[in-house]
Amino acid sequence: MSKLSSVSLSAGIRRSVSHSVTSTRVKVKKHLLERLDAEALYGSTHDELTGLYNRRMFCAKARELLDATPGERYCLLVSNVHDFKMVNDVYGRHGGDKLLMRIATALRFYKTDGMVYGRVGADKFCALIREDDFDRDMLEASTNHIIRLDRNTYYPILVHIGVYVVEDRSLPVETMIDRAHMAIDGCGSNANRRVRIFDNSVREQRVWSHSIIGSLEDALHGGDIMPYLQPQVDETGAILGAELLVRWNHRDRGFLSPSEFVPILEYSGLITKVDDLMWEHACRMLGIWQMQGRDDLTLSVNVSAKDFLFTDVRKRLVSLVNRYGVDPSHLRLEITETAMMTDIESRLVDIKGLQAEGFVVEMDDFGSAYSSLNMLREIPVDVLKIDMLFLREATEHERARIILQSVIDLSRKLHISAITEGVETVEQFEMLKQMGCKIFQGFYFAKPMPVSSFELLCGLA
Secondary structure, X not given: OOHHXXXXXXXXXXXXXXXXXXXXXXXXXXXXXXXXXXXXXXXXXXXXXXXXXXXXXXXXXXXXXXXXXXXXXXXXXXXXXXXXXXXXXXXXXXXHHHHHHHHHHHHHXXXXXXXXXXXXXXXXXXXXXXXXXXXXXXXXHOOEEEEEEEOXXXXXXXXXXXXEEOOOOOOOHHHHHHHXXXXXXXXXXXXOOOEEEOOHHHHXXXXXXXXXXXXXXXXXXXXOEEEEEEEEEOOOOOEEEEEEEEEEEEXXXXXXXXXXXXXXXXXXXXXXXXXXXXXXXXXXXXXXXXXXXXXXXXXXEEOOHHHHHHOOHXXXXXXXXXXXXXXXXXXXXXXXXXXXXXXXXXXHHHHHHHHHOOOEEEEEXXXXXXXXXXXXXXXXXXXXXXOHHHHHHHOOOHHHHHHXXXXXXXXXXXXXXXXXXXOOOHHHXXXXXXXXXXXXXXXXXXXXXXXXXXXXXXXOO
């Protein structure tokens, strides 16, 4: 082969190789661009964390389904995790993300034909399902769980579900979501009302909630929110102290039942302002009573989970007892089991700190949560307030009576005082005395009353 032919052949090979490399690069680049486009499209239509449809895509797919099946009836459901912000605040974003993934997994598990679902907000999920598939009992059962956020942390999860039965298909899907969400607002923080269907009363409830929140500051400063006291007595009927209960003398509606405003304030987080006011009332009263010679009386006040989250409870209460010259052991702090379960390790530190200052810590509504005995093992409370449901059932069922007796025996063996709430009849009072209970509270002795009436009973007026 001539030198010229050899050179030409080499040049041809180089051109062929170069063309092949260039072609491969173009294909790779095209594939990469297509993948990036696909990822961009997916990212624009799906939630990054859960992989579910995002709000925009959910609305589009829901509209497609409604338009494609004009003869089918549907329900639009919106779920909302109660106190999701608290999960993030206490356990960090990792804990919140883990919770959201559990919900997304549950949605995939329950998926049926003719169903569209997605994540439409930080802690909000949406589903459009056939009305025939709507099972209220199943939804109720699925809304209250304890989930494991990490190796040592369990968290009680309460999910509220709002339902809009699609009567007007011409409404924008966004409007349907808003109506279902209004139904959630009507649930407040009520653990017994977890699924609610939108109707006119829901709209009225939203207006009322806004009214309550908007008028709270004036009510706090104007004296409309006040303490009522329900006596706590011993076996002889002698008054040992009282539980402080909040009442609101509304300027337009008169005295409100706590159920009309407390759930709204708990849901909004504003309950911390009310609790702080009640703590100050309690310390002021105890200081006055001590000066009048009744340094034996105690007062129990509520401390909520949100108080621990947003307030330095120990610092605030120490400041108040010092200001009014009160023995801290006379101010008893009622903490619900649910509040204790929110973050056991932190609550343990909080409670030991309060006890070190001399405060008495009461576990309120003992027996109403999932892990009562675990809580008792983990957290060294001073007093058990036995949930009134125990007592109601114990008067009718032998099994419940045995359980109540066991709780009272347990408290005695642990050297913890027990108070039974909700005593309404002489039969209940006598039964409790036979069981060994020493402190009682309920309508049989007295209903909640104004401070002046309580002081009359105690000979302080």
